[in-house]
Amino acid sequence: xxxxxxxxxxxxxxxxxxxxxxxxAAVLLALLFVFDKLxxxxxxxxxxxxxxxxxxxxxxxxxxxxxxxxxxPLPEQHLTDTWGAARSQGRSHEGIDxxxxxxxxxxxxxxxxxxxxxxxxxxxxxxxxxxxxGAGHYYAHLEDYADISPNDWVDAGDVIGYVGDSGNAxxxxxxxxxxxxxxxxxxxxxxLLQKD
Numbered sequence: 001x002x003x004x005x006x007x008x009x010x011x012x013x014x015x016x017x018x019x020x021x022x023x024x025a026a027v028l029l030a031l032l033f034v035f036d037k038l039x040x041x042x043x044x045x046x047x048x049x050x051x052x053x054x055x056x057x058x059x060x061x062x063x064x065x066x067x068x069x070x071x072x073p074l075p076e077q078h079l080t081d082t083w084g085a086a087r088s089q090g091r092s093h094e095g096i097d098x099x100x101x102x103x104x105x106x107x108x109x110x111x112x113x114x115x116x117x118x119x120x121x122x123x124x125x126x127x128x129x130x131x132x133x134g135a136g137h138y139y140a141h142l143e144d145y146a147d148i149s150p151n152d153w154v155d156a157g158d159v160i161g162y163v164g165d166s167g168n169a170x171x172x173x174x175x176x177x178x179x180x181x182x183x184x185x186x187x188x189x190x191x192l193l194q195k196d
Contacts, residue, residue, distance in 0.1 A: 048151050049151060051151075052113050052151035052153075055113055055153060056113050056130060059111075059112060059113065059130060059131060059132050059133070059134065060133065060134045062132035062133055063132055063133055064132060064133030064135055064182060065110065065131070065132065065133070065135060065180070065192045066192065067191050067192060068191070068192070068193070068194050068195070069192060069194070070109040070110060070156075070189075070192050070193050070194065071107070071109055071156055071157065071193070071194055072098070072107075072109070072193050072194065073098065073106050073107055073108070073109050073139060073176055073178050074098045074100050074104060074105075074106060074107070074163070074176060075107065077098050077099070077100045077104075078098075078099075079096065079098060079190065079193060079195060080096065080097075080098075081096060081188070081190040082095075082096045082097050083095065083096055083188040083189075083190055084188075088168070094179050094186035095138065095140075095177050095178050095179030095180075095186065095189060096177075096178055096179075096188075096189055096190050097175045097176070097177050097178075098175055098176050098178060099173055099174065099175040100163045100174065100175065100176070101163065101174060102143055102162075102163055102164055102165075102174040103143055103162050103163060103164075103174075104162065104163040104174075105159045105162060106127075106139055106142065106159065106160055106161045106162060106163060106176050107156075107157050107158065107159055107160065108129055108137070108154045108155065108156055108157065108158045108159075108160050109131075109137055109156060109178070109193070110129060110131035110132065110135075110137055110156050111131060111132070111153075111154065111155045111156055112129040112130050112131035112132070112137065112153075112154060113129065113130050113151060113152070113153060113154075114127065114128070114129055114148050114149065114150055114151065114152045114153075114154060114160070115128045115129065115130045115136070115150060116128040116150060117145050117148055117149060117150060119166075119167075120140075120167070121167065121168070122140070122167050122168045123138070123140030123141060123166075123167045123168075123177065124140060124141050124142065124164070124165075124166025124167025124168070124169065124170075125140075125141070125142035125143070125144065125145065125161070125164065125166045125167070126138065126139060126140045126142065126167075127139045127142065127145060127148070127160045127161050129154060129160065133182070134182070134183075135180055135181065135182050136180065136181040136182075137178070137179075137180055138177075138178070138179040138180070138181060139160060139161060139176055139177070139178055140166075140167060140169075140176070140177040140178075140179070141163075141164055141165055141166050141167055141169040141174075141175060141176060141177050142161040142162060142163070142164050142166060142176070143161075143162045143163060143164025143165075143166065143174070144161060144162045144164070145160070145161045145162075146158075146159045146160050146161055146162075148160055161176075163175060163176050180192065
């Protein structure tokens with residue numbers, strides 16, 4: 001009696017089929033786990049970005065700071081107008097320096113969106129907050145940052161960092177360099193700050 005081709009093929013081993021199904025199930029579960037962890041994070045990041053852009057548009061429609069309208073970033077510290085003072089490499093000072101003990105809390109002078117928490121060559125550790133009218137509020141030479149990130153919303157008085165001497169201020173008395181930029185140009189912040 002002739003043997004058919006169907007009978008010549010070996011029958012799959014039951015254990016091999018079970019292992020194959022288990023492997024596929026494990027891979028599927030691993031993928032579901034990864035998606036479960038990634039999707040909320042991506043969703044939160046997208047939502048945070050959209051909210052920040054909406055808040056930024058709202059801020060752009062508000063008035064720019066006016067004379068004596070902003071609280072000091074270091075309340076109870078003496079303010080001196082150091083705007084325009086000579087700096088290295090022929091630069092002039094585009095802000096004011098407010099001296100205080102290392103680690104003193106630095107407060108935001110305005111409500112706004114945190115646009116930068118990071119470092120640069122001159123300023124060292126810096127924070128930038130975009131406030132009403134799109135004005136950029138620049139805080140430099142920080143010892144450390146508060147628990148803030150780009151796209152976070154801050155209110156006037158919220159802690160954004162701590163006084164230090166980072167960047168090109170290394171070795172100088174601890175202070176915060178505070179600057180304001182409107183349409184990309186530096187303006188003297190001293191007249192805009194409230195004096196005690």
